[in-house]
Structures are given as structure tokens and as C-alpha cells.
Amino acid sequence: xxxxxxxxxxxxxxxxxxxxxxxxxxxxxxxxxxxxxxxxxxxxxxxxxxxxxxxxxxxxxxxxxxxxxxxxxxxxxxxxxxxxxxxxxxxxxxxxxxxxxxxxxxxxxxxxxxxxxxxxxxxxxxxxxxxxxxxxxxxxxxxxxxxxxxxxxxxxxxxxxxxxxxxxxxxxxxxxxxxxxxxxxxxxxxxxxxxxxxxxxxxxxxxxxxxxxxxxxxxxxxxxxxxxxxxxxxxxxxxxxxxxxxxxxxxxxxxxxxxxxxxxxxxxxxxxxxxxxxxxxxxxxx
Ligand SMILES: Nc1ncnc2c1ncn2[C@@H]1O[C@H](COP(=O)(O)OP(=O)(O)O)[C@@H](O)[C@H]1O
Ligand SMILES: CC(=O)N[C@@H](CCC(=O)OP(=O)(O)O)C(=O)O
Numbered sequence: 001x002x003x004x005x006x007x008x009x010x011x012x013x014x015x016x017x018x019x020x021x022x023x024x025x026x027x028x029x030x031x032x033x034x035x036x037x038x039x040x041x042x043x044x045x046x047x048x049x050x051x052x053x054x055x056x057x058x059x060x061x062x063x064x065x066x067x068x069x070x071x072x073x074x075x076x077x078x079x080x081x082x083x084x085x086x087x088x089x090x091x092x093x094x095x096x097x098x099x100x101x102x103x104x105x106x107x108x109x110x111x112x113x114x115x116x117x118x119x120x121x122x123x124x125x126x127x128x129x130x131x132x133x134x135x136x137x138x139x140x141x142x143x144x145x146x147x148x149x150x151x152x153x154x155x156x157x158x159x160x161x162x163x164x165x166x167x168x169x170x171x172x173x174x175x176x177x178x179x180x181x182x183x184x185x186x187x188x189x190x191x192x193x194x195x196x197x198x199x200x201x202x203x204x205x206x207x208x209x210x211x212x213x214x215x216x217x218x219x220x221x222x223x224x225x226x227x228x229x230x231x232x233x234x235x236x237x238x239x240x241x242x243x244x245x246x247x248x249x250x251x252x253x254x255x256x257x258x259x260x261x262x263x264x265x266x267x268x269x270x271x272x273x274x275x276x277x278x279x280x281x282x283x284x285x286x
Contacts, residue, residue: 014275021274022055024198025160027256029188031063032205034264035104044203045111047270048165052117056274057160060167061191063184064104065240068096084240085135088143088181096181097123100169108167120159123169125179127155130172130187132180146172146180148187151194189247193254200256201273202244203264208282209245211236222283225249248284259284 028048034040051058065086069079072095080087088096105121112119124130132146159166170187172180185202192200209231211218223231228245231237237245248259262269262281272278 010276013277017275018054021051021198023057025057025059025192025195026051026199026201026274027059027061027188027192027195027197028270029061029063029185029200029202030108030264031065031184032203032264034203035062035064036066037265040264040267041111043267044264044270045108045115047268049112049115049117050271051274052165058165059156059160059191059195059197060108060165061184061188062100062104062108062167062169064100064169065184067104068092068099071095071099081239082137082140082142084243085137085142085145085183086181088145090144093144093179093181097171097179100181101125101171105167105169112165112167117165118163119165119167121167121169122155122159124172124182124187128152128173129155129168130170130182130190132172132174132182134174134180144178144180146174146182148172148182148190151190153194156191156195183243185243185247189251192251192256192259197256199258199260199274200248200251201259201270202248202261203270204240204244204261205263205265206241207263208261208280209237209241213238220282221279222285224285225252228284245284252284252286 034044048058072079101123109119109121129152130148131150133149135145135147156166170182170184172182174180207216207219209220209223228249232242251259260273260281260283262273269280273280
């Protein structure tokens with residue numbers, strides 16, 4: 001009996017959150033281990049199904065960096081990253097597009113279908129949703145890597161209005177119509193801002209932002225824009241966490257109300273974050 005009461009309490013605890021978020025857009029950046037482990041993958045999909053069924057409007061923006069690196073190594077190509085961005089020559093661009101817009105994107109659409117949901121997989125190319133300029137890092141050419149210039153929300157809105165769950169691969173177009181590889185964190189951040197999302201959640205492979213990357217207990221639960229910029233300067237925030245944090249900063253500055261970095265290795269971390277009082281991971285505040 002006790003067990004049932006606890007379950008009922010948990011359900012009731014979610015009520016104010018369901019009321020608060022009903023009809024609101026939530027952007028989920030889906031990447032890291034939660035994309036590779038099949039059980040975790042299904043658990044994330046189920047969390048998003050629940051969000052949709054109780055009236056939220058989820059948009060998934062996915063990564064797939066590990067999967068691209070895996071296929072590159074099969075083709076005897078080395079992966080090279082600068083500040084968390086993949087150096088993308090023409091061949092790498094082809095591989096990235098096949099993996100992101102094809103394999104990863106459609107496997108997520110398929111999983112949604114198996115859960116009885118209507119999902120549409122697009123890349124930033126579809127409907128010219130994501131337009132880019134070529135990105136340079138400290139003046140250095142890193143190939144076909146896009147800096148997002150504009151997000152056209154038309155197609156995303158059409159999909160949401162027709163009750164589809166949009167699933168977006170981080171590939172964009174420049175003015176000439178050439179393809180560009182975009183860091184998925186950048187794509188999620190730009191889409192959240194353009195859609196005036198209520199919430200932006202990054203699912204990743206760490207507990208959140210850590211003061212000491214080797215010590216889980218050093219998790220920072222709440223971080224301000226100023227503090228985050230300081231930690232990047234000091235080198236505490238490094239590698240793949242840099243684009244993530246920069247996106248968080250831009251998003252809170254662009255009025256995305258809540259921005260979180262969560263541990264995608266924890267079963268149902270998304271559900272816990274959205275529907276319970278437990279604040280897990282790192283929240284970015286202005
Ligand atoms: N201060 C920090 N706190 C947490 N992670 C950090 C920090 N600095 C660097 N990192 C690294 O950033 C990684 C997350 O970025 P990334 O691997 O690109 O994630 P994803 O694949 O989910 O986009 C962590 O696994 C960690 O190795
Ligand atoms: C330019 C750039 O770095 N693009 C990324 C796109 C995928 C991605 O961002 O995947 P995760 O979020 O899983 O790391 C890449 O090629 O790896």
C-alpha cells in the first residue's frame with residue numbers, strides 16, 4: 001500500500017509542472033551516451049513521449065559525434081576537433097551528413113513510431129531551417145563547419161501545429177546552397193532562441209558543469225553567465241563543454257527561460273528535471 005501512495009504522490013507532484021509547461025516549447029539536445037546505449041535511448045524517447053502526451057511541444061535536436069567518428073575510423077579517417085568543433089573536409093562532410101541526417105535521425109523517428117508517436121525527421125537544410133556562414137576559429141579555416149546565421153521557424157511551426165514531434169539533424173546550408181556541419185549544441189541553442197522555447201535541455205555524458213572534471217562532487221548546480229565566462233577563461237570549462245556553455249549563455253540572453261545541462265546516463269533524468277522538484281545537473285541563470 002505504502003508503495004502505491006508514494007507512486008501517487010510522485011504523479012501529483014508533477015501536476016504544477018504539467019500546468020506550467022502545457023503548450024510550451026521545450027528543446028532537447030540529445031547526444032552522448034544516451035544516444036548509444038539502447039536502454040537509455042528508449043528511456044529518453046519515452047520521457048519525450050510523455051512530455052508530448054501531457055501537452056508540451058518537444059523539439060529534439062540530436063548530435064551523433066561519436067557515431068561519425070566511429071564511421072570515419074572504419075574508413076581509416078582520423079577525427080580532429082578544435083575547441084569542440086570537428087574539422088570537416090569534403091569527405092568528412094559527406095560522412096557527417098549520411099550519419100546525422102540519415103542513420104541517427106531516422107532511427108529516432110523510428111523509435112518514436114514504435115512508441116505510437118508522429119515524428120518528422122528533418123535536417124537544417126529542409127525548409128532552409130538553418131542558414132549558416134562558414135566558421136573560422138581564431139582565423140583558422142576548419143572546413144565545412146557552419147556558424148548559424150538564421151533559423152527559419154516556418155517548417156518547425158507547421159510540424160508542431162500538426163502535432164508532429166520535429167527531430168532535427170545539425171546540418172545547414174550557406175547562401176550558395178552548400179552543406180555545412182553544425183555542432184549540435186549550437187543548433188539546439190539557436191532553435192530554442194528562435195522558437196522562444198520555455199526550456200532548453202542538454203543531455204550529455206557528465207553530471208553537469210564540474211569545477212574539477214575528475215570529481216563528480218564538484219558539480220555546479222547553478223551557474224551565472226559571468227561565472228561561466230570566467231571558467232572558460234580559466235580553462236576549467238574545456239573541450240566539448242565550451243560550445244555547450246556558450247549556447248547556454250546565448251540562450252539565456254535570448255530569453256529562453258530555463259537552460260539545463262543534464263546527465264543523459266541517468267535513467268529518466270529528463271523527466272525528473274521537468275516534472276519534479278528535484279533540480280539535477282547544472283542550471284544556467286542570467
Ligand atoms: N568543467 C567541465 N565540466 C564538465 N565537463 C567538462 C568540463 N570541461 C570539459 N568537459 C568535457 O566536456 C564533455 C561534454 O562535451 P561533449 O563530449 O561534446 O558532449 P556531447 O557529446 O553530449 O555533446 C564532458 O564529457 C567532459 O569531458
Ligand atoms: C561541427 C561539429 O563539430 N559537428 C558535430 C555534429 C554532431 C554533434 O555535435 O554531436 P554531439 O552533440 O553528439 O557531440 C560533429 O561533427 O561531431
